[in-house]
Amino acid sequence: MSDVTLESCIYHGSRCHITPDTIRALVKRYGLYLVDRELAVLWYEMFNQEIRYPAAWLKRAIEYSYSPQIPHEAYVQEKHGQIRKAKGEAREKAMKAAYARLDEALAAEREAEMPAAESEFWQYVPARVKGRLAAEK
Secondary structure, eight states: OOOOOHHHHHHHHHHTTOOHHHHHHHHHHHOHHHHHHHHHHHHHHHHHSOOSOHHHHHHHHHHHTOSOOOOOHHHHHHHHHHHHHHHHHHHHHHHHHHHHHHHHHHHHHHHHHSOGGGSTTGGGSOHHHHHHHHHHO
């Protein structure tokens, strides 16, 4: 891949009906790399649709980055890792909540079958726990 030069930007700008002075002004303001990148997008768009004011379109494309963004591979992997971690944490939280509901339902079912006060072990339960259980009912 060749290096981007002002001359190449002026040449490509003239192919897109943009004056050299406009290209120089845009390069001075935004830099060679951005102007060249968005010129390629403008050139492609001119084949697909009619663009009445290509200089204005190019300026807007530079300011709002019309070119497709290709993120760095490590960044993408990090984001996917964060998404996987969040999904795993959400799944784990949902499983814990489901098991807690299941345990509560099972405990209520067992309590209905045989109340704790009728158990042979009730005599060993401390008084404060008995009081707390009585207060919950």
